Amino acid sequence: MSTQQHSGVPQPRGRMGRLSAWLDQPKVLAWLMLGPAVLYVIAFVGFPFLLAIALSMSDATIGDPSLDKFVGLANFSAVMQTDAFQLALRNSLIVTAGTLALVLVLATLASELLVHSFRGKRLFQMIFILPWALPVSLTAIVWMWFLDSTFSPVDWVLVQLNLLGPGSVWGPFNHLYFLGREWLGLASVIVTDTWRMLPLATIIVLAGRMSIPEERFEQARIDGAGVFRILFRITLPALKPMLIVAILFTGLLVIGEMSLVQLLTRGGPGHSTQVLPYWAYLKGIQGGSLAQGAAITLFLFPFLLVASVLALRAAYRSQEA
Amino acid sequence: MTVLTLRALEKHYGSIKAVDHVDLQLESGEFMAILGPSGSGKSTLMRMVAGLESPTAGDILVDGQSVVNVPPQHRNVAMVFQSFALYPHMTVRDNILFPLVSRKVPKHEHEARLNKATSMLGVEDLLDRRPNRLSGGQQQRVALARALVRDPDLFVFDEPLSALDAQIRSRARAELRELHDQTRITTLYVTHDQVEAMGLADRVAVINEGRLHQVGTPQELYNDPADLFVAGFIGNPPMNLIPINETTVAGIRPEDMLVDPEGDVSNVFIDLAVTIEHIEYLGSEWLAHGQAQSDADTHGQELHVIARLPASSHPDFVSGQKCRMVGQRKDVCLFDRASGKRQARAEVPA
Numbered sequence: 001m002s003t004q005q006h007s008g009v010p011q012p013r014g015r016m017g018r019l020s021a022w023l024d025q026p027k028v029l030a031w032l033m034l035g036p037a038v039l040y041v042i043a044f045v046g047f048p049f050l051l052a053i054a055l056s057m058s059d060a061t062i063g064d065p066s067l068d069k070f071v072g073l074a075n076f077s078a079v080m081q082t083d084a085f086q087l088a089l090r091n092s093l094i095v096t097a098g099t100l101a102l103v104l105v106l107a108t109l110a111s112e113l114l115v116h117s118f119r120g121k122r123l124f125q126m127i128f129i130l131p132w133a134l135p136v137s138l139t140a141i142v143w144m145w146f147l148d149s150t151f152s153p154v155d156w157v158l159v160q161l162n163l164l165g166p167g168s169v170w171g172p173f174n175h176l177y178f179l180g181r182e183w184l185g186l187a188s189v190i191v192t193d194t195w196r197m198l199p200l201a202t203i204i205v206l207a208g209r210m211s212i213p214e215e216r217f218e219q220a221r222i223d224g225a226g227v228f229r230i231l232f233r234i235t236l237p238a239l240k241p242m243l244i245v246a247i248l249f250t251g252l253l254v255i256g257e258m259s260l261v262q263l264l265t266r267g268g269p270g271h272s273t274q275v276l277p278y279w280a281y282l283k284g285i286q287g288g289s290l291a292q293g294a295a296i297t298l299f300l301f302p303f304l305l306v307a308s309v310l311a312l313r314a315a316y317r318s319q320e321a
Numbered sequence: 322m323t324v325l326t327l328r329a330l331e332k333h334y335g336s337i338k339a340v341d342h343v344d345l346q347l348e349s350g351e352f353m354a355i356l357g358p359s360g361s362g363k364s365t366l367m368r369m370v371a372g373l374e375s376p377t378a379g380d381i382l383v384d385g386q387s388v389v390n391v392p393p394q395h396r397n398v399a400m401v402f403q404s405f406a407l408y409p410h411m412t413v414r415d416n417i418l419f420p421l422v423s424r425k426v427p428k429h430e431h432e433a434r435l436n437k438a439t440s441m442l443g444v445e446d447l448l449d450r451r452p453n454r455l456s457g458g459q460q461q462r463v464a465l466a467r468a469l470v471r472d473p474d475l476f477v478f479d480e481p482l483s484a485l486d487a488q489i490r491s492r493a494r495a496e497l498r499e500l501h502d503q504t505r506i507t508t509l510y511v512t513h514d515q516v517e518a519m520g521l522a523d524r525v526a527v528i529n530e531g532r533l534h535q536v537g538t539p540q541e542l543y544n545d546p547a548d549l550f551v552a553g554f555i556g557n558p559p560m561n562l563i564p565i566n567e568t569t570v571a572g573i574r575p576e577d578m579l580v581d582p583e584g585d586v587s588n589v590f591i592d593l594a595v596t597i598e599h600i601e602y603l604g605s606e607w608l609a610h611g612q613a614q615s616d617a618d619t620h621g622q623e624l625h626v627i628a629r630l631p632a633s634s635h636p637d638f639v640s641g642q643k644c645r646m647v648g649q650r651k652d653v654c655l656f657d658r659a660s661g662k663r664q665a666r667a668e669v670p671a
Binding site for chain 1: 467471
């Protein structure tokens with residue numbers, strides 16, 4: 001009798017059997033599965049973040065990187081008073097806001113296009129996603145040629161259209177020197193960032209667009225709504241949570257991005273197209289002032305944190321409704 | 322007055338004829354059901370009337386005007402979808418007002434129209450709620466109020482009851498009919514449920530594979546089916562269809578089948594020796610399912626027949642028992658076997 005009962009519940013046999021039984025316990029298994037991720041976050045996110053905070057309140061430099069002196073918020077007030085920082089802050093906000101505005105409009109339009117089926121849609125999708133797959137440096141090189149002071153095809157087209165060149169609207173020169181002027185430089189960065197960020201934002205918005213049942217649009221048409229009323233009263237409210245997520249992703253990626261500016265304009269001329277991350281790099285690594293670099297990097301953090309929490313909450317709430 | 326006219330209406334998807342040469346007229350104030358199995362083309366028909374699909378050929382007239390090239394936002398046709406398609410981010414009030422705002426109805430009319438529609442449907446207390454806080458029945462009423470608020474020429478319903486729980490469906494059906502009796506708005510009601518169609522509609526149009534089979538009152542459809550499809554579709558269970566010779570099929574309702582009749586039956590037209598398969602008890606009645614030996618060739622197929630017996634008859638059949646099922650001439654409809662069409666009574670050999 002008792003032997004029969006034992007055979008009903010197989011007991012682990014041998015060393016491997018006992019090991020696998022031990023591993024099978026929920027507690028052990030959970031820690032094994034979570035362990036690598038937790039270690040990763042601690043080592044590569046948590047530690048550098050705390051180190052940056054510590055650096056920003058110290059007097060560390062490349063020559064003397066020890067955290068032996070606490071200076072409070074002195075680094076923050078010191079960098080905030082420089083012209084370069086103020087320009088970089090302004091430009092970071094302009095570039096991010098401009099990119100977001102362009103990306104949101106274009107992503108909404110693109111998702112409206114991609115939700116319908118048409119000939120060559122697969123090819124279109126493939127080409128559309130390409131900018132996201134390109135490395136930043138390649139993107140920058142492509143756009144540097146596009147906006148080159150001498151060889152820019154944009155200039156050439158404008159000259160052909162008689163918009164540029166001697167006796168035309170935009171002045172006597174045959175070139176706009178996109179990357180050599182403050183506002184054109186910023187606009188160039190915005191356009192390039194938009195080009196890069198559009199695929200990701202479109203995929204996010206498209207996911208939201210595809211989840212709207214077709215009947216809702218049909219109902220709206222029957223109720224008498226035209227294209228614009230449907231867009232503003234039906235489509236956009238339904239897309240709201242996804243648009244917020246797209247804003248969050250695009251905004252955080254753009255505001256933390258330094259390589260594009262570094263490659264396109266090097267922050268110049270002067271500091272006129274400088275942005276915060278690149279300025280932090282120049283100050284902290286090139287200039288050797290680790291403490292001030294960290295302070296510049298961390299300056300936006302509290303604002304971005306609050307904005308992100310609020311945005312995620314809004315997204316969650318509008319999805320509830 | 323004719324509110325809606327469909328003339329030789331066709332809709333093809335590639336080589337498939339979803340709607341095949343449909344002619345139909347709806348009179349003012351009429352409640353018409355389009356009844357057909359799924360895939361019969363009834364939804365396509367309805368979507369063309371609403372303007373969501375454009376016909377391949379033929380014409381649609383509302384109040385005598387062709388609307389084929391008129392987009393849905395400029396047709397005064399209101400539609401209630403099966404899913405109700407309420408706008409989830411708007412309150413009930415904004416949902417109901419949406420057609421008025423979209424159609425640029427003057428603002429000072431809004432409140433009066435809103436009140437009229439909401440009081441008619443009893444949703445006045447829900448105005449500030451969002452659709453996801455409403456029950457299925459409440460959602461349906463709000464969808465109806467939204468359709469009603471703009472005084473449409475024509476109501477189009479797409480199975481509006483099938484999303485409701487079975488318990489409240491029959492009450493919702495009655496309310497729908499009462500609403501129609503109050504408003505007298507011409508209604509096209511698409512359904513696959515013959516209980517809804519027969520119970521609600523003034524007239525029913527039976528459609529299958531894109532073609533209209535019969536248009537008539539529920540009584541006409543039940544008592545005088547125009548062809549084999551209608552005979553085999555209307556009624557639950559539908560007519561027994563019994564081949565009697567090379568060219569003719571006889572149809573008889575289960576309740577007209579006499580089982581082991583006592584004494585003489587006059588004008589016997591169908592006389593079958595039946596082996597009982599099983600007996601179903603449905604509370605108010607019994608259904609006796611059996612296997613019959615037909616006189617005519619049935620191509621070796623077994624012939625399934627059903628007889629309906631009143632609950633009071635307390636049949637004591639057991640499976641395998643033999644009995645006699647008899648149909649009288651007056652209860653029989655005859656159909657042409659090849660075309661499926663009903664044969665005129667005059668042709669029938671007595």
